[in-house]
Amino acid sequence: MRDSKFSGAKALRVAVIGTGEISDEHLRFLAASPRARLEAVCDLSPALARLSARQYGAARAATDYRAMLEEARPDVVHVLTPPHSHATVVRHCLEAGCHVIVEKPIAPTHAEFQDLWTLARGKERWLIEDHNYRFNKPVQRMEQWVRTGRLGEIQEVDVRMALPIREASSRYADENLPHPSHRMPGGVVHEFITHLCYLALRFLPDRSIGDGVGFDRAHALWGNTAGGGLFKYDELDALVIRGGVHARLRLSCQTRPAVLQIVIRGTQGEAATDLYQPYLVLNAPRFGGGQLTPLINQWLSGWHLVFRSLRNFFDKLQRISPYEGLATFLDLTYASLATGGTPPVTFDDMDTTSRLIDLLVAQAGS
Amino acid sequence: MTGASGFIGRHVVAEALRRGHFVSAMVRPATPIRELPWADQERVTLVRLDLRSERHLTEVLLGIETVVHLAVAGWRETVVTTENLLRAMDAAKCTSLVLVSSFAVYDYDRVPPFGLLDETSPLERRPERRDAYCHAKLVQEELAREWGTERGRCLCVLRPGSVIGGNDAWTPRVGIQMTSKWWIRIGAWARLPLSYVENCAEAIVHCAEHRMARGETFNIVDDDLPTQRRYSRRLQKLTRPQPHILPLPWPLLLLTAWLAVLANRALLRGRGRLPQLLRPPSLSARCKPLRYTNRKLREKLDWRPRFTLEEALGRIYRTDE
Numbered sequence: 001m002r003d004s005k006f007s008g009a010k011a012l013r014v015a016v017i018g019t020g021e022i023s024d025e026h027l028r029f030l031a032a033s034p035r036a037r038l039e040a041v042c043d044l045s046p047a048l049a050r051l052s053a054r055q056y057g058a059a060r061a062a063t064d065y066r067a068m069l070e071e072a073r074p075d076v077v078h079v080l081t082p083p084h085s086h087a088t089v090v091r092h093c094l095e096a097g098c099h100v101i102v103e104k105p106i107a108p109t110h111a112e113f114q115d116l117w118t119l120a121r122g123k124e125r126w127l128i129e130d131h132n133y134r135f136n137k138p139v140q141r142m143e144q145w146v147r148t149g150r151l152g153e154i155q156e157v158d159v160r161m162a163l164p165i166r167e168a169s170s171r172y173a174d175e176n177l178p179h180p181s182h183r184m185p186g187g188v189v190h191e192f193i194t195h196l197c198y199l200a201l202r203f204l205p206d207r208s209i210g211d212g213v214g215f216d217r218a219h220a221l222w223g224n225t226a227g228g229g230l231f232k233y234d235e236l237d238a239l240v241i242r243g244g245v246h247a248r249l250r251l252s253c254q255t256r257p258a259v260l261q262i263v264i265r266g267t268q269g270e271a272a273t274d275l276y277q278p279y280l281v282l283n284a285p286r287f288g289g290g291q292l293t294p295l296i297n298q299w300l301s302g303w304h305l306v307f308r309s310l311r312n313f314f315d316k317l318q319r320i321s322p323y324e325g326l327a328t329f330l331d332l333t334y335a336s337l338a339t340g341g342t343p344p345v346t347f348d349d350m351d352t353t354s355r356l357i358d359l360l361v362a363q364a365g366s
Numbered sequence: 367m368t369g370a371s372g373f374i375g376r377h378v379v380a381e382a383l384r385r386g387h388f389v390s391a392m393v394r395p396a397t398p399i400r401e402l403p404w405a406d407q408e409r410v411t412l413v414r415l416d417l418r419s420e421r422h423l424t425e426v427l428l429g430i431e432t433v434v435h436l437a438v439a440g441w442r443e444t445v446v447t448t449e450n451l452l453r454a455m456d457a458a459k460c461t462s463l464v465l466v467s468s469f470a471v472y473d474y475d476r477v478p479p480f481g482l483l484d485e486t487s488p489l490e491r492r493p494e495r496r497d498a499y500c501h502a503k504l505v506q507e508e509l510a511r512e513w514g515t516e517r518g519r520c521l522c523v524l525r526p527g528s529v530i531g532g533n534d535a536w537t538p539r540v541g542i543q544m545t546s547k548w549w550i551r552i553g554a555w556a557r558l559p560l561s562y563v564e565n566c567a568e569a570i571v572h573c574a575e576h577r578m579a580r581g582e583t584f585n586i587v588d589d590d591l592p593t594q595r596r597y598s599r600r601l602q603k604l605t606r607p608q609p610h611i612l613p614l615p616w617p618l619l620l621l622t623a624w625l626a627v628l629a630n631r632a633l634l635r636g637r638g639r640l641p642q643l644l645r646p647p648s649l650s651a652r653c654k655p656l657r658y659t660n661r662k663l664r665e666k667l668d669w670r671p672r673f674t675l676e677e678a679l680g681r682i683y684r685t686d687e
Contacts, residue, residue, distance in 0.1 A: 020442070047445045047509055055494075176394040177416040315628075317638040 008259050011037040012337060015072050015098075018080035019043040019052045022103060022298060025323045026078050026330070027056040035334040036189040037075065040072040053319070065089065069096040075100065082180035087112050090127065094119050099126045099337060101330070104194035106350060108184055110358040117347065128333055129353075131198045131345045133260065135325030138273035138280040139199070142264055145271055146203060150284050152268030153232050155205045159196045162255045166226050166234055172253075175230055186361045188231030189222070189251055193360060195260070198353045200240060200247040201262050214352035215242045220363040226254060238360050249360075260322070275322050278315075279308040312314045368417060368451065369437030369514055371402055374466065374529060377567035378434060385571060390430060392417070411672045417447035420454060427458035432574050433462045435510075441502035445623070448506045452513045462520040464492070464574045465510045469527050469559055469585070470500040474650040482657045484560075485525075485583045494645045515574045520580040522573050526566045527559025527587040527658060535682045539652055540598050541614065541641075548611050549602075552643075553616030554595040556655035559587045562678035565671035576667050588671045594653075604683045613653060616653055623649050 003304035014036045016026060021172075032037045042062040043049040051062035062068035069077070069092065077093040079086055079102040087107040091099045093118065106129040120127035133139060145151055161224050165172040165188065172179045184190035192322030201214050208260040223235040239246060283300040286293045304362040332344040367382070369375040370391035382389050383404055390411045391404075395655050397414070399405045405412055413426045417437055425432070435451060438444050455463065469483075473490040477483050493501035507523060514521035528537040536543060541551040561569075569586045573579040592600070598611055623646045630638040642648040663669045673681065 045442075045446050045449055047449055047505060048442060051445075051505065175396040177418050314634070317640070318634055319637065319639045 004159040010338075011035055012334065013037055013039045013073065014076045014078065015040040015042065015068060015074035016052070016058075016078045016080060017042045017068075017093075018078075019045070019048045020080060020082075022323075022332055023052065023078075023080045024319075025326050026080060027052060029327050029330045030078075031056040031307075032271075033331070033334060035331075035338050036076070039074050040068050042068045066092055066096075069093065069098065074098055076334075079103065081147070084108065084180050084183045087116065090116055091119060093125065094123050094125055097123060098126065099128070100350075101128045101130065101333060103130050103201045103229075105184075105190065105357065106354065108190070110351075110354040113350065113354040117351075126337065127350075128343045128345050129193075129327065129350045130326065131196070131349060131353075132323060132326040132329050133195055133199060133275055134202060135328040135344070136275050136278075136322070137324065138275060138278055139202075139262065139325070140264065140328075141280055142273065143202065144272050145282065146264065146266075150269065150282070151264060151266030151271060154203055154205070154245055154264060154266045156265040157200050157263070158250075158265075159200045159247070160251045160252075160259065161192060161261075162195055162257065162259045163192065164254060164256050165257060165278040166231065166253045173230070178230060182230065182232070186222070186364055187358075188253065189233045189236050190357070190361065192251055193236065193249070193357055194353060196236075196238075196251060197356045197360075199262055200249055201349075201352050201356065203243040204240070204245055204247055213241050214348075215247075215356060217241050217357045218356060220360040222364040233364060236285075236360070240356065245260060278312060278322075279305055281305075308341065367434045367436065368447075371397045372436055372438075373524070373532065374563060374566060374570075376402060376404075377531070377563050378436065378570050379410065381564070381567040381571045383407060383409055385575070386505055387571075388602065391428065392426070415511055417450055421623055422449045423450060423454035424457040427454050427460050428457065429564065430460050431574070432464060434466065434570060434574055436437050436466045436570075438502070441498040441505075444502035445505050445509070448509050452509060454505045455519075456513075456517060460511060462522075462574075462580070463510060463514070464522045464524060464570065464579075465507065466570060467507050467523050467525045468499070468503045469525055469526065470496075470604055470651065471503050471507060472651075473647075474654050476657070477656055478652075480655050481659065482659065483577075483585075484659055485585055485662055489649075492644075492647075495645065496651060497642065497648065500651070506517040514581075522579040522581070523584050524570055524573055525583065526561045526569075527585065529561050529563050529566050530678065531563030531682060533682065535601055535604075536680055540594050540601075541653070543609075547607065548612065549598065550612045551594055551598045551654060552614050552619055552649075552653045554593065554613060556594050556616070556653055557584075557591045558594060558597055559658040560591060560597075560675065561586050561588055561674050562671070562675070562681075565673055566679070568631055569669055572667060572669050578666055579648070582662075584663045584667075585658065585660065586663065587660050588673075588675060589660070591658055591673060604679060614632055616655065619643065619653075620646065620649060666681040 031053045038058040040060045040062055041049050041053040041058045042065045046063050049061035051200050077098045079089050081089055086102055090100050090102050180190045181191040218240040220238040222233045224233050225235050236251040238249040258276050263272045271282050273280045283297045287294040288296050336343045369391040370379050373517050379389050379391050388409045392413045392415055394416050395414045472488050473488045476488045494505050510521055543549050566586050566589055568575050623644045626640050626644040
């Protein structure tokens with residue numbers, strides 16, 4: 001899948017389709033990156049396309065993405081449209097010979113993902129799903145601790161996401177014009193479980209071992225605890241097992257505060273983070289030996305929380321949001337496209353995530 | 367009438383009915399009817415539509431003479447709904463639009479302190495330094511003006527000041543309501559561009575009726591505009607339990623805001639997003655001492671606000687009962 005066209009230092013011609021909220025994160029990166037040259041912004045709304053193009057310095061604004069693909073001939077397209085439209089738009093972009101970076105979920109089913117991947121391979125293009133939280137600094141640090149054995153053998157992984165999106169002010173709870181995500185097989189929950197799955201799978205034992213599927217079995221409980229006809233589901237509690245390692249995935253649309261917590265427990269210690277109010281604590285053996293380790297861990301954790309509260313305040317002032325990993329993800333992706341290397345989110349990452357989502361969604365309503 | 371169930375919209379419908387008009391009142395599909403006192407009146411056609419979708423929009427506009435566009439949401443939604451409406455008006459051959467914009471579109475930095483802000487005052491050139499509402503309203507006006515010019519349609523743009531009504535006459539232009547017992551007043555001598563909601567509704571319908579309003583822009587404010595000090599004291603007397611008012615001099619807050627900007631430049635290389643009250647353009651838009659007038663509305667359309675400030679406060683706080 002290497003392409004000599006991208007091995008030089010030439011900036012890639014980029015187009016963005018969709019100007020929803022997440023587009024600002026992508027466009028801010030593209031406007032600043034020397035590896036990208038923003039050629040076009042496309043949206044069904046001419047004014048939004050024009051405003052985004054003006055704000056981020058795109059050469060053109062468009063409302064018809066197929067015509068835009070013809071005219072702008074981008075090397076890379078960012079597909080940021082509502083989830084139910086991803087598969088169709090991605091297909092057209094790949095057929096036009098573009099590399100595609102797409103927001104999650106890449107497609108509603110694993111079969112559709114496979115079709116798109118086959119098309120991408122046939123066209124010698126990359127198809128890359130945004131797994132942005134994997135590139136947030138705390139998650140990268142946790143991965144490092146796992147790699148270096150700081151936590152010992154991993155035994156348990158907890159990923160818990162709480163998003164109070166059933167509240168009246170949420171766009172997902174708007175009954176006037178239901179959000180397109182409600183049309184996904186798993187409803188609105190389907191839009192978010194990609195995050196839970198790729199984060200959990202990241203800490204399960206190596207996929208190269210055994211069948212290469214990445215997990216042995218998964219059990220899911222889906223619920224619609226607040227009822228009503230708009231939400232198919234508003235709760236998910238799932239258990240994913242790989243060898244002796246258990247991963248618990250939970251999503252709640254009702255509880256507060258909004259969190260994305262990850263806890264990794266190993267035979268030597270545990271690490272915990274929340275990506276929405278970032279902190280990162282480590283309970284692991286310290287230099288004081290068995291007697292002093294609990295004391296030192298608590299002391300260091302306390303200091304870290306105080307420090308993080310200040311840091312989070314300054315991060316908010318600087319508009320550093322939980323999407324901070326997206327810029328790293330895009331930077332690594334563009335570096336790989338420019339040098340002909342493998343993108344940071346690989347086929348295996350997307351394939352395993354998509355398979356797991358399929359398995360979880362298959363258990364919805366059962 | 368779009369946004370017919372909104373704070374201003376429901377009064378505009380009532381006023382239009384009072385003047386004998388037939389009203390097609392557009393509300394969102396999930397809006398509860400019991401909140402709309404005029405919903406079952408004979409001359410009202412209640413249309414349940416979400417303007418974010420173009421579905422059925424053209425059909426409901428067939429035969430409509432004038433559209434009063436009041437609906438507002440988040441900034442992207444405001445842009446999309448306005449585009450959809452204008453496209454549907456074209457398709458339905460509806461030729462007259464009254465767009466209800468806002469005082470938020472003005473550039474308060476380019477009007478000198480205690481200067482007059484009127485329809486000729488400069489518009490904000492850099493809305494990104496203000497807020498999403500300012501941005502949305504500017505884009506909305508731009509779209510409507512393009513439509514008016516390119517299609518040769520009749521457009522009237524109305525910019526109400528701070529609209530008061532309902533159960534509360536508070537406006538953020540006075541300061542901050544910290545708690546129900548403690549208010550912070552920012553400044554003292556700035557005039558408040560108040561418009562009592564029934565006066566504002568009357569002005570909107572008046573402009574929709576009047577041929578002379580076409581192609582014009584009007585600010586909507588009441589007569590006898592109070593200073594922050596006079597108004598906050600009046601509200602204090604009307605509120606139970608009576609709150610305490612903590613006065614904060616406007617120049618002091620402005621100085622603080624500029625110091626925050628300098629600190630942002632020095633420490634965060636200007637990347638910091640300061641709170642609204644520490645951003646000089648937003649602070650000016652809210653509390654800068656300026657003067658306002660409804661002279662153009664009076665002279666061109668012979669409009670007079672029906673209720674004085676005291677009468678308006680009496681209706682809001684039911685002291686007239």
